[in-house]
Amino acid sequence: MFPFLKNKTKNMKKTGLDDTVSSQELIGEQEDSQEEIVETGLSFHPSWRIEKEQEYVFRFLHNELSPLKRNQISLSGVDLSQENGQVQVTAFVRNSLQKTITMGVVELLLLQEDGTILGRKKIDFSELGELPAESSRPWIFPFEQQDLFTEDIPQSNWKLAFNVTSLQEHSLDLDPEWEKSLSDEDKNKLKDIVKSLPKPAPKEFNLMGLTVKMMENGNLNVTILLRNGHENAIQIQQLPLEILDASGEIVAKGGFQLNDFEVKANTTKPWSFVFPKEMILKSNPDFSSWKAQPIQS
Incomplete structure (x- = not known):
């Protein structure tokens, strides 16, 4: 499967770090005894035809690996070239599960x-085949x-890691005060x-208008969806914001x-924003369609 495998294993030493995630996060599987220590066994893909010397090197490297806890899936970096x-x-x-996984x-x-x-890089792990219970299988990515x-x-000291965030559905993030005040129906x-809604693209952050209402006191009350497609949380200290109506006017x-x-x-x-009447630039706006956007500097 990997024609260069023979040359790679000859002087192979472990130079990478380990990344470990919960099996629940990655594949939605979990067993009891979460604190149980698991010593994995070495497993080769059925299609691999390796010589005794190669098997010895992988077995030596495998024996140096730390044990896992139950309900963990790990990538243990070995070699980078x-x-x-x-x-x-x-x-x-x-x-580390007691069952075969794919x-x-x-x-x-x-x-x-x-x-x-x-x-x-997106990797199709189906090519890895069925990973036996309590096992470790070498693979080249x-x-x-x-x-x-x-x-x-x-x-x-490099690391190969599962991007668990990429597997998660885009979800609702409610502020604690909203969590308390909203009814279950509204949530x-x-x-x-x-x-x-379409999921934001990776590294995309955008705004989408949800509700808009002109108040009797002349203020404009808008509720906006702040949509984060990044893999990390985004902190916002200031938000310069403008509201456009159906005509595209501010x-x-x-x-x-x-x-x-x-x-x-x-x-x-x-999140809701209230524009005081002093910030209103247009009377009798057409809110049959509208949008919110950051003010471009």
């Missing part, structure tokens, strides 16, 4: 020791040039709205100070 314009990452894929497409991140992302963000790839309506604009405001990774957070 550059071949034919690729960065080829060898790692053990480890399963995985589908999962995005992997190639990381520096400090967490800096060096590259990312090729990263093409387009998968990498830098040419400066470290030769030690479910918001969840349905978030679920019905109805109101102003800046809002937000204290300790966070939109969690891969979530949508609703």
Whole structure:
């Protein structure tokens, strides 16, 4: 399967770090005895035809691995090398469940020791085959040039990690005060709205208008969905905001100070903004359609 495997294993030493996630997060499977220590056994893919020397090297490397706890799936980085314009990452894929598992497409991140992302690639783990219970299987993950963000790839203390966030559905993130004040019916309506919308693209942050109302006192009250497609939470201290009506004309604009405001990774957070009448720029706006957007500097 990997014609260069023989040359790779000859002087192979473990230079990578380990990444471990819960089986519940990754494949939705969990067993009892979560604190139970599991020593994995070495497993080779049925299609691998390896010589005794190669098997000895993998067995030696495997014996050096730390045990897992029950309900963990791990990537243990072994070797990183550059071949034919690729960065080829060898790692053990480890399963501490008491059952055979299979995985589908999962995005992997190639990381520096400090967490800096060096590259990312979606991997079809079905090619790995069935991973036996309590086992570790060596595999080689090729990263093409387009998968990498830098040419400066470290030769030690790197990590191959599951991007669990990429598997999670985009979900509703409610502020604690909203959580307390909203009825279950209103919460479910918001969840349905978030679920019905297209998921933001990776690294995308956008705004979507939800409700708009001109108050009797002349203020404009809008509720906006703040949509975070990033893998990390976003902190917002200030938000310069403008509201446009169906004609595309600016109805109101102003800046809002937000204290300790966070939109969690891969979530949508609703928030209400009140434009005082002094910020209103247009009378009798047409709100048959409208949008909210950050003020462009």
